[in-house]
Amino acid sequence: MRIAFICTEKLPSPAVKGGAIQLMIDGIAPFLAAKHDLTIFSITDPSLPTYERRHGIEYVRVPNERYEHDVANELSKRTFDVVHVFNRPANVLQYKQVAHASRFVTSLHNDMFSPLKMKRDVAERVLAEVDLITTVSAYMKRTITNRYDVPDDLVQVVYSGVDITPYTPPWTEEGKQVRADMRQRFRLEGDDVILFIGRLSRAKGVHVLIESMNDVLADHPRAKLVIVGGKWFSDNRPNGYVHFLHKLAHSYKDRILFTNYIPSEHIPRILAMGDLFVCSSQWHEPLARVHYEAMAAGVPIITTNRGGNGEIIEQDVNGIVIDDYSSPKAFANAINELLCNKEKALALAREGRKRAETTFSFANTAEQLERLYVTICQ
Incomplete structure (x- = not known):
């Protein structure tokens, strides 16, 4: 054809x-x-x-x-x-x-x-x-x-x-090395790393995720939220919402890191340094493709039950799906659960990787x- x-x-x-x-x-x-x-x-x-x-x-x-x-x-x-x-x-x-x-x-x-x-x-x-x-x-x-x-x-x-080839799950020897290298590069040694990757827009709910950090840090003082993205794909120019996010994060000091936009070819290595990935979408997301990437990387996923996201993330099987999507407390509870329960986090991550290799x-x-x-x- x-x-x-x-x-x-x-x-x-x-x-x-x-x-x-x-x-x-x-x-x-x-x-x-x-x-x-x-x-x-x-x-x-x-x-x-x-x-x-x-x-x-x-x-x-x-x-x-x-x-x-x-x-x-x-x-x-x-x-x-x-x-x-x-x-x-x-x-x-x-x-x-x-x-x-x-x-x-x-x-x-x-x-x-x-x-x-x-x-x-x-x-x-x-x-x-x-x-x-x-x-x-x-x-x-x-x-x-x-x-x-x-x-x-x-x-x-x-x-x-997703193409799983460039992704290195943390339970592999290569994955462990990539994870260590990336954590050293971003000065994250000893931190519990929570990743957000996406456009910085209100619909993506980054503000809710930042607001959740108060309760996360109460239980996990070494937690660090790494926010990867710009206002529009490769555009890192600030706008009103981006300024608002930086102001909201100011009181958390070094516990929140903004990296700006990172090209897609580097995302597999970025994911390798995370303990978990959070999609905080507030809108009816068609289905954010970063879910496939996080599964391929072997990173446990927390997402919202908005639009199509919950169709590929199955509750307590390959991730956690939050119904109360606008609640910082709901995100904090899910994050704290996975940071406390390493066995569950690993089981979700392994199932995600399995699905990325086959179904997705x-x-x-x-x-x-x-x-x-x-x-x-x-």
């Missing part, structure tokens, strides 16, 4: 500036390119050429000023069996005009069928035109099926995944997509 991936207009592919969609594409593309002709469209970036072929994959990059128009122009010059539009379902209507012989797939990584983002008449046209919709969680599937009368098999849940591998994600592509092309 000839397959086209069309990224959003936000970030380039490969994921030189991060991004959950771009990282997913980086992970599944090699498996699909091994058997099919794959072309990936994305925005330009100073570090990347406008056109290249690498590892058997064709990359076409256009400026983001007229992204949809320029991608449509490039589509008109080629023929594809499947065109997969990532997280921009409304753009299917424009692309299909120049690639009417192709089968169209759109994937949802956010609630793009929200009335705030797409008028009902446009949404209904998109639903009539696409051959398949994939979603990153069952929660995201419901954002469509609860609003529109669509055949159940039109919308398929395809969870993202990029190979498995690519296989599911390929099977769906074949089905709609028959």
Whole structure:
């Protein structure tokens, strides 16, 4: 098959500036390119050429000023069996005009069928035109099926995944060495390290996590919260919320560390230094991909029962899921439990790693997509 991936207009592919969609594409593309002709469209970036072929994959990059128009122009010059539009379902209507012989797939990584983002008449046209919709969680599937009368098999849940290769669980010899090296680098020797990794936005709940540290430190005075991220992926410029977080953390002195954004290729080593990872999302998270990364790293996970997060984290099996997501006390209780109960923390971490190796591998994600592509092309 000839397959086209069309990224959003936000970030380039490969994921030189991060991004959950771009990282997913980086992970599944090699498996699909091994058997099919794959072309990936994305925005330009100073570090990347406008056109290249690498590892058997064709990359076409256009400026983001007229992204949809320029991608449509490039589509008109080629023929594809499947065109997969990532997280921009409304753009299917424009692309299909120049690639009417192709089968169209759109994937949802956010609630793009929200009335705030797409008028009902446009949404209904998109639903009539696409051959398949994939979603990153069952929660995201419901954002469509609860609003529109669509055949159940039109919308398929395809969870993202992770490449476990760069991750070193702490129970391995390599993992122990990486952990020691990273803790020395960040001056965390002897600390109980709590990790947050993600964008610094109110929706991500970093303020709630900081507020939980009062109760955590009462039980574990050597606890340290390490906050990894900037206001927007590679953008470390401060805004009002970031200033608020630093002010909130001021009284904790060296017990809270802000690292700013760290590129995705370094995240496996960052995770290696943690005793646990916390996703403090306050909004209906579609399903944060950092959960897959923490599982691969063999780090126990605490997350919130918001959106799709609880679909891959099973209570007391491969993590802890917090229902009272806005309560600093609830986070403190979960953190203290895992810092006190090392056996439980290790059991959760090992099960997470096991699931990352099997159920949530990029190979498995690519296989599911390929099977769906074949089905709609028959």
